[in-house]
Amino acid sequence: MNRAEQNTAKRVEQARQLGQGTGGTHKIAGPPSRPCQDPEHNPAGMVVREPGMYEHICPTCGNKQIFTVPTMYF
Ligand SMILES: [Zn+2]
Numbered sequence: 001m002n003r004a005e006q007n008t009a010k011r012v013e014q015a016r017q018l019g020q021g022t023g024g025t026h027k028i029a030g031p032p033s034r035p036c037q038d039p040e041h042n043p044a045g046m047v048v049r050e051p052g053m054y055e056h057i058c059p060t061c062g063n064k065q066i067f068t069v070p071t072m073y074f
């Protein structure tokens with residue numbers, strides 16, 4: 001774990017404690033220290049995929065995106 005990750009983990013823990021039982025919106029993580037430059041940060045757009053729900057996790061920053069590929073009718 002590097003320093004930035006430790007700080008984020010600390011903020012997440014604080015937010016969890018603050019948000020406990022209070023409802024409403026609370027911050028769960030700090031902003032990334034710099035924009036992620038990994039070319040695989042976002043799922044490739046020009047790929048034909050089977051219809052369904054997909055999860056893409058950036059190998060560098062761990063950002064998770066869930067997206068769906070709708071069924072195509074021709
Ligand atoms: Zn990333």
